[in-house]
Amino acid sequence: MLGMLFNEKECKELDYVLRKELDEMLLDMSDTRLDQDIRYAIALRYKTVFRMYARFAPAKELSKYARRGRVPQSKQ
Template structure:
């Protein structure tokens, strides 16, 4: 377990960067040209980034990016 001390401005910047990355992944996951193996890796990356996002964003913001349950889960 690691700890991290950041100020409010840094927290907002991390939140912004994570939000942009999550949005980009969501767009790419909708692309039917991308291979299923690549999409699996993208979903794993999304899961990890979302866990980080939950630590810095409000509950309301997190609800917007809540991963949808797939048929496999």
């Protein structure tokens, strides 16, 4: 486990960066022009970033980024 200390300004910046990254990944996952394997990789990364964001985001904010579906299956 790794620990980090942030001041208030840094916390707000991290919050902003993670939210923007989640927004971008949601947009990419809904883009049908992207290959299924690419969307699968994005979905796995989304899960990781979402868990990072969930550590300090309020429940109301967190619910905006919660996905209902499971990770799409990749073609094999």
